[in-house]
Amino acid sequence: MSSVLKVENLCVSIDEKLILKGVDLEVRQGEIHALMGPNGSGKSTLAYALMGHPKYELVDGRISIDGESLNELEPDARARKGIFLAFQYPVTVPGVKVADFLRHAVTNVRNPNRKEGEGLIPMREFRAELKSRMEELGIEPEFARRYLNDGFSGGEKKRMEILQLAMLRPKFAILDETDSGLDSDAVRFVSEAISRLAGPDMAIIIITHHERLLEFNRPQHTHVLLAGRVVERGDARLAHELHDQGYTGVRQRHPEAAAEEQAAADAGNRQPAAAR
Amino acid sequence: MSTATSVSRTPPSFGEEALRAHPGRTGEPAWLGEQRDAAFASYQDLLSRPLDPEEWKRVDLRSFQPGKFRLADASSLSAQFQSLMDTRAEFAGIVSHVDGHRVESRLDPALAARGVLFGSLHELARSHGDLLKEKLFSAVRPDVDRMAAWHSAFLTGGTVLYVPRNVELKAPLYSLIGLDQAGAADFSHTLVILEEGAQATLLEETASTTSDRPGLHVGCVELLVGQGARLRYVQLQNWNQQTFHFAHQKGIVARDASLQWTVGGIGSRLSHVHQDVVLDGPGASGEVNGCTFATHRQLLSYYTQQTHRAVNTHSDLLYKDVLRDEARVVWRGMIRVDPGAQQTDGYQRNDSLLLSPEARADSIPGLEIEADDVRCTHGSTAGRVDEDQIFYLMCRGISRYEAMHMIVEGFFHSIYDRIAVDVVRETLSRSVERKLGIGL
Ligand SMILES: Nc1ncnc2c1ncn2[C@@H]1O[C@H](COP(=O)(O)OP(=O)(O)OP(=O)(O)O)[C@@H](O)[C@H]1O
Ligand SMILES: [Mg+2]
Numbered sequence: 172m173s174s175v176l177k178v179e180n181l182c183v184s185i186d187e188k189l190i191l192k193g194v195d196l197e198v199r200q201g202e203i204h205a206l207m208g209p210n211g212s213g214k215s216t217l218a219y220a221l222m223g224h225p226k227y228e229l230v231d232g233r234i235s236i237d238g239e240s241l242n243e244l245e246p247d248a249r250a251r252k253g254i255f256l257a258f259q260y261p262v263t264v265p266g267v268k269v270a271d272f273l274r275h276a277v278t279n280v281r282n283p284n285r286k287e288g289e290g291l292i293p294m295r296e297f298r299a300e301l302k303s304r305m306e307e308l309g310i311e312p313e314f315a316r317r318y319l320n321d322g323f324s325g326g327e328k329k330r331m332e333i334l335q336l337a338m339l340r341p342k343f344a345i346l347d348e349t350d351s352g353l354d355s356d357a358v359r360f361v362s363e364a365i366s367r368l369a370g371p372d373m374a375i376i377i378i379t380h381h382e383r384l385l386e387f388n389r390p391q392h393t394h395v396l397l398a399g400r401v402v403e404r405g406d407a408r409l410a411h412e413l414h415d416q417g418y419t420g421v422r423q424r425h426p427e428a429a430a431e432e433q434a435a436a437d438a439g440n441r442q443p444a445a446a447r
Numbered sequence: 448m449s450t451a452t453s454v455s456r457t458p459p460s461f462g463e464e465a466l467r468a469h470p471g472r473t474g475e476p477a478w479l480g481e482q483r484d485a486a487f488a489s490y491q492d493l494l495s496r497p498l499d500p501e502e503w504k505r506v507d508l509r510s511f512q513p514g515k516f517r518l519a520d521a522s523s524l525s526a527q528f529q530s531l532m533d534t535r536a537e538f539a540g541i542v543s544h545v546d547g548h549r550v551e552s553r554l555d556p557a558l559a560a561r562g563v564l565f566g567s568l569h570e571l572a573r574s575h576g577d578l579l580k581e582k583l584f585s586a587v588r589p590d591v592d593r594m595a596a597w598h599s600a601f602l603t604g605g606t607v608l609y610v611p612r613n614v615e616l617k618a619p620l621y622s623l624i625g626l627d628q629a630g631a632a633d634f635s636h637t638l639v640i641l642e643e644g645a646q647a648t649l650l651e652e653t654a655s656t657t658s659d660r661p662g663l664h665v666g667c668v669e670l671l672v673g674q675g676a677r678l679r680y681v682q683l684q685n686w687n688q689q690t691f692h693f694a695h696q697k698g699i700v701a702r703d704a705s706l707q708w709t710v711g712g713i714g715s716r717l718s719h720v721h722q723d724v725v726l727d728g729p730g731a732s733g734e735v736n737g738c739t740f741a742t743h744r745q746l747l748s749y750y751t752q753q754t755h756r757a758v759n760t761h762s763d764l765l766y767k768d769v770l771r772d773e774a775r776v777v778w779r780g781m782i783r784v785d786p787g788a789q790q791t792d793g794y795q796r797n798d799s800l801l802l803s804p805e806a807r808a809d810s811i812p813g814l815e816i817e818a819d820d821v822r823c824t825h826g827s828t829a830g831r832v833d834e835d836q837i838f839y840l841m842c843r844g845i846s847r848y849e850a851m852h853m854i855v856e857g858f859f860h861s862i863y864d865r866i867a868v869d870v871v872r873e874t875l876s877r878s879v880e881r882k883l884g885i886g887l
Contacts, residue, residue: 181633208474222838222842224832224838226839243847245841245847246838246841246842246845247841247842247843247844247845247847247850249842250841250843250844251844255842256842258842259541261839262833262835262836262838262839263836264836264839264840264853264854265857265858265860266854266855266856266857266858266859266860266861267853267856267857267860271853272840273843273854274844275843275844275845275849275853276840276844276845279843279844279845279846279849280844282842283844285845287848287849318857318860335843339843339844389639412561
């Protein structure tokens with residue numbers, strides 16, 4: 172039976188500021204969703220909140236997989252439940268080798284009940300698997316021995332996120348602008364790689380401002396965020412339309428949300444002025 | 448000054464009578480006894496004078512009461528150690544001391560047959576008096592400062608390694624300095640003599656049998672690296688957090704010789720190490736690696752000097768400190784270049800990683816250069832663990848504890864990469880892991 176990730180009335184604030192104002196979302200394993208919306212509309216916030224980032228306070232609502240609430244779970248426990256976030260801005264961890272990090276990650280995600288200090292998956296198996304995933308993604312073997320994202324180019328970091336996705340094979344993958352910062356060949360390459368990884372066991376939530384990823388990974392569902400609310404839903408055509416025409420139409424159709432967006436932007440602009 | 452007064456009166460346990468009754472006196476050669484008496488006179492004299500403020504300024508000795516410690520009459524042979532290294536590798540020889548008394552001493556007979564000496568200072572002072580008389584306290588003079596004088600007067604023995612000309616030891620040697628009884632004081636000495644072209648690795652560990660019995664170590668290390676010789680010396684300080692550790696340590700590196708000296712600072716309540724590397728002949732090189740992890744209310748202090756006395760010498764020091772809770776680490780480093788020591792290359796660096804807002808790292812590099820054709824550089828950084836890094840790792844199924852451990856290990860990586868001895872790397876890594884497990 173396929174799993175369902177359910178988000179109900181999700182309200183999230185950062186530093187007391189309400190960013191998400193009641194988001195509903197239902198994603199089933201095997202589906203592809205596009206999450207769209209203008210800059211600052213709350214897409215990354217939703218992604219972080221799903222992972223349980225400590226700074227993102229869940230003021231109201233519920234996140235669950237197959238009815239089991241994730242609200243109280245730490246990010247690592249959520250990862251072990253099968254959620255994965257490919258970061259918009261991957262983090263550098265100096266001194267930690269890609270292979271060592273991934274071996275820990277893979278061990279924990281595949282044996283969710285593993286206790287700290289218990290054995291890792293066998294080295295030989297792991298190496299072989301890592302090597303073939305890297306080959307498939309066109310990542311040079313030497314990257315396994317490099318420090319995680321340390322000195323990686325923007326594009327290399329994004330590939331590294333996809334390598335992690337490929338190794339961890341989550342039930343629900345959120346890709347936060349995985350296509351940004353990649354040159355057009357790389358976008359195509361990564362898009363194809365993702366479509367190969369997709370399948371009945373993986374749901375993909377694609378956050379993007381471009382079309383390429385969606386061409387290769389055609390969404391059945393599109394959700395449009397504006398000022399922290401889902402204001403429109405549709406299918407692949409909606410995503411295509413937004414890409415062609417921008418968000419002017421959306422704002423016109425949802426004047427209240429557009430006004431909130433404007434108000435937040437004004438508040439954001441006023442603050443530095445007041446500080447001056 | 449508080450630091451000057453706190454140890455300035457001789458407590459009875461380290462007074463004249465205690466010196467006369469010193470258990471080490473039994474059976475030791477006359478010259479050693481005379482040296483004790485002379486050192487005691489220096490000690491008394493130095494007690495009346497303040498400690499060098501440059502070296503001790505940041506070390507608050509108020510919590511240290513020497514009167515609470517005394518020499519132990521005998522050691523319990525059955526003392527059980529949380530030793531980190533001893534079962535982990537094939538050693539060519541082992542010497543161990545507990546509470547200042549020798550417990551074990553052995554050396555691969557094949558090496559003994561080639562003239563290698565590895566054993567307790569007391570035994571070797573009897574069997575090889577001439578050698579020891581010449582070398583003991585040749586690098587660290589007993590009257591150089593208060594701690595050295597105190598150590599020399601109350602010397603409880605120690606470990607001596609002698610490697611003859613051109614003899615290369617492949618397997619490492621191991622020395623354990625242990626403390627067991629509550630209030631026991633250890634004044635052990637480590638003396639390493641490598642003759643021309645010799646090579647050896649000595650791993651030394653200081654450890655307590657319990658986590659709560661207070662102890663005192665006033666130690667001294669002398670490393671004499673002969674022409675073209677290569678010495679790797681590791682000292683892992685792993686006392687319990689009730690122990691005070693003072694040490695005066697010096698390595699003298701002759702022409703074309705090299706010394707790789709690694710210091711691990713994990714334990715002790717308060718420790719102060721004076722560590723000197725002297726590049727004494729042309730082409731000599733010294734590499735110093737420091738790796739410390741302080742938690743709770745520990746204070747670990749290092750006063751390091753790299754002295755270039757000859758042309759074309761090279762020194763490279765890297766200390767990496769991790770601190771948590773209210774711990775404090777002080778590193779004060781100095782590169783000295785004598786006039787005429789041209790074409791020298793001196794480097795020192797100290798990086799700190801703070802795991803909690805209350806922890807504090809003081810890093811004070813310094814240069815004193817009297818030659819003009821040299822390259823000397825230093826640097827230091829201090830940073831906090833980045834919550835974004837922890838979140839990122841946790842998003843991949845790694846627990847907060849594991850993430851923290853990875854980040855600390857990652858921080859130490861550049862040191863581990865320099866230490867080519869697996870057992871040392873593993874030992875350090877394990878002690879870090881063990882310590883991280885507390886209070887998280
Ligand atoms: N750490 C933070 N502190 C304060 N405000 C934040 C923080 N992170 C995000 N915000 C605010 O929350 C709102 C939503 O930001 P978010 O990053 O979720 O937008 P987004 O839809 O991902 O935008 P983009 O398309 O530019 O990536 C913005 O107004 C942003 O300024
Ligand atoms: Mg974003």
